[in-house]
Amino acid sequence: xxxxxxxxxxxxxxxxxxxxxxxxxxxxxxxxxxxxxxxxxxxxxxxxxxxxxxxxxxxxxxxxxxxxxxxxxxxxxxxxxxxxxxxxxxxxxxxxxxxxxxxxxxxxxxxxxxxxxxxxxxxxxxxxxxxxxxxxxxxxxxxxxxxxxxxxxxxxxxxxxxxxxxxxxxxxxxxxxxxxxxxxxxxxxxxxxxxxxxxxxxxxxxxxxxxxxxxxxxxxxxxxxxxxxxxxxxxxxxxxxxxxxxxxxxxxxxxxxxxxxxxxx
Numbered sequence: 001x002x003x004x005x006x007x008x009x010x011x012x013x014x015x016x017x018x019x020x021x022x023x024x025x026x027x028x029x030x031x032x033x034x035x036x037x038x039x040x041x042x043x044x045x046x047x048x049x050x051x052x053x054x055x056x057x058x059x060x061x062x063x064x065x066x067x068x069x070x071x072x073x074x075x076x077x078x079x080x081x082x083x084x085x086x087x088x089x090x091x092x093x094x095x096x097x098x099x100x101x102x103x104x105x106x107x108x109x110x111x112x113x114x115x116x117x118x119x120x121x122x123x124x125x126x127x128x129x130x131x132x133x134x135x136x137x138x139x140x141x142x143x144x145x146x147x148x149x150x151x152x153x154x155x156x157x158x159x160x161x162x163x164x165x166x167x168x169x170x171x172x173x174x175x176x177x178x179x180x181x182x183x184x185x186x187x188x189x190x191x192x193x194x195x196x197x198x199x200x201x202x203x204x205x206x207x208x209x210x211x212x213x214x215x216x217x218x219x220x221x222x223x224x225x226x227x228x229x230x231x232x233x234x235x236x237x238x239x240x241x242x243x244x245x246x247x248x249x250x251x252x253x254x255x256x257x258x259x260x261x262x263x264x265x
Contacts, residue, residue: 037079037080037083038080039080039083039084039087041073041074041080042070042073042080042081042084044073045069045072045073046088048069048218048220049066049069049084049088050088052065052066052069052218052219053066053088053089055219059088059089059090060089060091060095062089063085063089063091063096063099064099064103065217065218065219066085066088066089066218067081067085067096067099067100067106068105068214068215068217068218069214069215069218070084070085071106071107071111071210071211071214072211072212072214072215072218073211074110075107075110075111075210075211076106076107076108076109076110076111077100077106077107077108082096082097082100104157104160105217107146107155109146109148110148111148111155111210112148112149112152112153112154112155112210113152113153113154113193113209113210114153114154114155114173114174114193114207114209114210115154115155115157115172115173115174115175115210116136116140116154116155116156116157116171116172116173116190116193117157117158117159117162117171117172117173117175118132118133118136118156118157118158118159118169118171118186119159119160119161119162119164119168119169119170119171120133120158120159120160121159121160121161121162123165123168124162124165124168124169124170125169127168127169128169128181128182128183129168129169129170131183132169132171132181132182132183132186133156133158135183135186135187136156136171136186136187136190137156139187139190139191140153140154140156140190143156144156145157145158149194151194153190153193153194154173154190154193155210159171159172162177164177164179164238166238166240166241167179167180167202167238167240167241168180169181171186171189172201173189173193173199173201173207174207174208174209174210174212174213175204175213176201176203176204176205176207177201177202177203177204178199178201178202179202179203179238180202201234202238203234203235203236203237203238204234204235204236205230205233205234206230206233206234
């Protein structure tokens, strides 16, 4: 038995699925979400962002320094920071997040006034790095890796390697080196930071704070806001690291010449 059909209803306009890829290389849902994130906190640095992007032939290549600029503003890479970078570079928030979560220098939680990194890799650990890390964490209120003291003085982190094995154990504050540390000397540094002081590093420039250093890492190393060129002044090499090169120079030692291609080694 057949049933008569009524007039055919007009077809509904097709709806694009949320997972569809649009012309900007992202999904519909991603770009819809991007437009709802408030990025006005970065209004004061949009000229700086443009200056960073202008350094590169491909805008997306500016993502690393742009993330440092975000951390200069907020002290970490927030959801708004990810949206700001995606908007500025015309890439997806997923692409920004993939980079921000890959590199340990980009922090996903708010950072204290200073970032204290204690090397706990093999040589530093064997010479006291683990004990220094524990003592520093206790002095900052019983905090651990990537946690911030209650007073906001510092965020503590394990550092996998700070590339200063000849000066072990070492720690850095805002990426400036404090070499040949002991538990007592490390605690003196932490106590000074808590008093609002800025002890001078063993090597490198005078301390400022984490957010100021992030502006340097974004490429504005001569900016008066972070101390101008003095902010990157200071010796970067220790005498211990140069001892071999100095001895070779004094005694006229040179490495054997590299044979030309085709010659017998």
